[in-house]
Amino acid sequence: MRVTLNDVSKVARVSASTVSHVLNGTRHVNEDTKQRVMDAIEQTGYIPNLMAKSLKQSASNTIGIVVSDIRNEFFVNIIHVIDEEARKMGCQVFVSSSDENPKKELEIIKAFCERRVDGIIYSPTKGSDQYSVNYLKKSQVPVVMIDRLVGEDFDWVGVENYGSIKKLVKYLADFGYTKIGFLAGFRGISTTEERIQGYLDAIEELHLEKNKDWLITGDYRKDMVSEQVIRVMQAPTVPEAWIAANNRMIYNAMQATNALGLKIPEDIALAAFGDFEWSDYFEPRITTLVQSCNTIGIQAVELLKQRIKNPTMPAQRIEVDSELIIRKSCGEKRGDLSKIHKNQ
Amino acid sequence: MRVTLNDVSKVARVSASTVSHVLNGTRHVNEDTKQRVMDAIEQTGYIPNLMAKSLKQSASNTIGIVVSDIRNEFFVNIIHVIDEEARKMGCQVFVSSSDENPKKELEIIKAFCERRVDGIIYSPTKGSDQYSVNYLKKSQVPVVMIDRLVGEDFDWVGVENYGSIKKLVKYLADFGYTKIGFLAGFRGISTTEERIQGYLDAIEELHLEKNKDWLITGDYRKDMVSEQVIRVMQAPTVPEAWIAANNRMIYNAMQATNALGLKIPEDIALAAFGDFEWSDYFEPRITTLVQSCNTIGIQAVELLKQRIKNPTMPAQRIEVDSELIIRKSCGEKRGDLSKIHKNQ
DNA sequence: CTGTTAGCGCATTCAG
DNA sequence: CTGAATGCGCTAACAG
Numbered sequence: 272m273r274v275t276l277n278d279v280s281k282v283a284r285v286s287a288s289t290v291s292h293v294l295n296g297t298r299h300v301n302e303d304t305k306q307r308v309m310d311a312i313e314q315t316g317y318i319p320n321l322m323a324k325s326l327k328q329s330a331s332n333t334i335g336i337v338v339s340d341i342r343n344e345f346f347v348n349i350i351h352v353i354d355e356e357a358r359k360m361g362c363q364v365f366v367s368s369s370d371e372n373p374k375k376e377l378e379i380i381k382a383f384c385e386r387r388v389d390g391i392i393y394s395p396t397k398g399s400d401q402y403s404v405n406y407l408k409k410s411q412v413p414v415v416m417i418d419r420l421v422g423e424d425f426d427w428v429g430v431e432n433y434g435s436i437k438k439l440v441k442y443l444a445d446f447g448y449t450k451i452g453f454l455a456g457f458r459g460i461s462t463t464e465e466r467i468q469g470y471l472d473a474i475e476e477l478h479l480e481k482n483k484d485w486l487i488t489g490d491y492r493k494d495m496v497s498e499q500v501i502r503v504m505q506a507p508t509v510p511e512a513w514i515a516a517n518n519r520m521i522y523n524a525m526q527a528t529n530a531l532g533l534k535i536p537e538d539i540a541l542a543a544f545g546d547f548e549w550s551d552y553f554e555p556r557i558t559t560l561v562q563s564c565n566t567i568g569i570q571a572v573e574l575l576k577q578r579i580k581n582p583t584m585p586a587q588r589i590e591v592d593s594e595l596i597i598r599k600s601c602g603e604k605r606g607d608l609s610k611i612h613k614n615q
Numbered sequence: 616m617r618v619t620l621n622d623v624s625k626v627a628r629v630s631a632s633t634v635s636h637v638l639n640g641t642r643h644v645n646e647d648t649k650q651r652v653m654d655a656i657e658q659t660g661y662i663p664n665l666m667a668k669s670l671k672q673s674a675s676n677t678i679g680i681v682v683s684d685i686r687n688e689f690f691v692n693i694i695h696v697i698d699e700e701a702r703k704m705g706c707q708v709f710v711s712s713s714d715e716n717p718k719k720e721l722e723i724i725k726a727f728c729e730r731r732v733d734g735i736i737y738s739p740t741k742g743s744d745q746y747s748v749n750y751l752k753k754s755q756v757p758v759v760m761i762d763r764l765v766g767e768d769f770d771w772v773g774v775e776n777y778g779s780i781k782k783l784v785k786y787l788a789d790f791g792y793t794k795i796g797f798l799a800g801f802r803g804i805s806t807t808e809e810r811i812q813g814y815l816d817a818i819e820e821l822h823l824e825k826n827k828d829w830l831i832t833g834d835y836r837k838d839m840v841s842e843q844v845i846r847v848m849q850a851p852t853v854p855e856a857w858i859a860a861n862n863r864m865i866y867n868a869m870q871a872t873n874a875l876g877l878k879i880p881e882d883i884a885l886a887a888f889g890d891f892e893w894s895d896y897f898e899p900r901i902t903t904l905v906q907s908c909n910t911i912g913i914q915a916v917e918l919l920k921q922r923i924k925n926p927t928m929p930a931q932r933i934e935v936d937s938e939l940i941i942r943k944s945c946g947e948k949r950g951d952l953s954k955i956h957k958n959q
Numbered sequence: 960c961t962g963t964t965a966g967c968g969c970a971t972t973c974a975g
Numbered sequence: 976c977t978g979a980a981t982g983c984g985c986t987a988a989c990a991g
Binding site: 273316318319320321322323325326329331333341342344347348350351354358363364365366367368378379381382383384385386387409410522525526529547548549552553554 | 617660662663664665666667669670673675677685686688691692694695698702707708709710711712722723725726727728729730731753754866869870873891892893896897898
Binding site for chain 2: 983984985986987
């Protein structure tokens with residue numbers, strides 16, 4: 272059987288409470304008794320039982336993270352940051368991936384609640400409003416949503432979508448492109464909708480060519496999307512540039528351009544929302560809007576801390592700026608770009 | 616305050632143990648009392664407290680995962696698989712990244728032990744033998760190492776390194792390449808050492824050109840490695856092909872070839888151990904040895920289950936085959952490749 | 960078929 | 976400065 276705090280107290284010939292206080296530094300203990308306790312801990316190989324501690328204190332010092340797709344490096348980077356921040360405050364993180372499945376997401380969140388996590392940080396899936404959101408409202412766990420937002424009553428940290436896409440469209444327009452297509456991803460999640468709106472408004476405001484077919488939505492995991500692109504590219508009038516709305520959609524875009532034998536940027540320009548690790552190694556290097564995973568992760572933890580401390584605080588929204596990293600995938604001929612570097 | 620099992624029992628007018636047994640299906644309960652309990656649970660919004668349960672049962676149903684680099688998609692994929700497998704058996708996973716830092720790794724493992732995880736799956740860092748390994752031996756937690764192996768006394772699941780590299784060298788040799796360089800990564804971890812040995816033995820056995828300078832080791836996170844490659848490529852005799860020993864080293868290889876203005880595969884061939892998600896989109900697509908993350912993750916959990924059930928079982932080693940995915944980065948001129956597809 | 964009881968390992972009041 | 980006693984929420988004998 273494992274050695275307990277009680278065992279230590281016997282070896283040290285003190286009471287259990289003294290050992291506890293030595294361990295936690297929570298009241299003054301004589302130097303020599305303290306030493307006896309330390310020796311006893313060393314000698315017995317005592318490892319504190321945080322489950323017992325948590326039970327007693329009704330605070331587990333754990334955080335649950337559930338992301339919609341753990342294989343997406345955007346979320347992995349955020350997980351990494353959250354983990355770092357959590358460890359700084361003595362927390363461990365449970366991590367799980369809903370894989371865009373709201374039922375699975377609910378199961379994970381339930382499990383986290385049963386484990387009495389102090390809070391949950393998650394990127395809800397499409398359909399969360401039918402599942403986890405209801406559960407979370409009832410269960411009263413502190414929650415921070417990241418990236419995507421569902422409902423009105425939750426804290427949220429994410430990137431500024433609407434303005435960022437406008438910025439990117441404007442960048443392309445300044446190149447002289449007037450026919451711009453948009454690969455939007457999942458319909459029905461906040462990020463997608465905001466980005467679509469930004470795209471549409473930019474097209475409108477900049478008087479670029481409008482074409483319903485150039486807005487493509489769908490599941491990035493299916494081949495369907497790239498097939499749609501291929502179909503669009505075989506019409507009489509075709510886009511001169513594509514924007515991929517997230518780092519997964521770049522696949523679909525490239526799959527399509529590869530299949531059509533098109534060269535970037537000679538035959539078609541490509542830009543994306545969401546950077547990816549390999550972007551510097553593609554030829555041509557792809558122009559992307561970068562979201563700071565670092566900021567998102569840190570702010571999410573910060574917000575969660577506040578929410579835990581003050582559960583009745585009104586819901587907060589933190590919008591993180593994006594940065595346009597200009598590479599080669601939109602061609603070389605640059606117009607007057609001075610405006611672009613200013614935010615929107 | 617939270618509603619407890621006791622609260623439920625009062626509402627249902629039964630004893631706490633009955634509620635417990637209804638919840639766990641651990642002894643027979645009359646249909647109508649069972650119904651009363653279910654109603655009470657529903658009515659009170661009861662959420663079981665797994666910490667209390669774990670404390671009582673001295674089994675937490677949690678697994679700790681610590682990887683050496685969570686941003687490496689190889690490890691992310693494994694985490695994903697372990698998480699899936701764990702959830703199937705009602706476990707949640709703590710996840711953390713040591714970032715190749717043995718001290719940090721030890722801190723994480725200590726925390727996991729204090730949280731009484733049922734077992735730990737981890738990819739040790741260089742230096743673990745000075746830190747976590749000692750701790751783990753004392754603490755007696757069930758442990759399975761993945762990818763890398765440190766010490767003799769631990770269960771391990773990883774890819775077959777030695778034979779795989781030989782297979783890859785042979786593949787290149789069959790192309791007619793006789794000057795093959797090797798970008799080996801971190802010295803002092805088992806995977807690197809095994810791969811180096813495979814490389815050296817293959818060179819020897821196939822009578823290829825030997826050159827000490829063509830074996831480059833170092834930290835993939837530093838620029839140093841690519842600089843070394845550049846230096847080697849400016850010597851009078853240079854490699855015609857490079858093998859990157861892991862998916863991070865591909866960066867360094869590409870950085871160097873880009874800097875030198877070399878084209879793959881016209882000027883230089885490139886192949887790698889370890890696939891990466893974008894490999895199908897690079898031009899040219901890069902020939903890689905693929906390790907099955909799926910198999911590694913599943914086997915790791917399986918091994919951990921066995922170890923938990925039988926702590927005194929002798930240490931197991933599971934070696935997973937790799938698969939050579941031939942793409943374009945070694946050129947088109949193929950020789951007789953029939954032998955290559957057979958293992959080694 | 961159900962209830963009573965006794966801890967799991969710890970923190971924390973209250974005494975001294 | 977230290978100890979004794981209590982209970983966090985749950986499961987699992989043991990009784991009936």
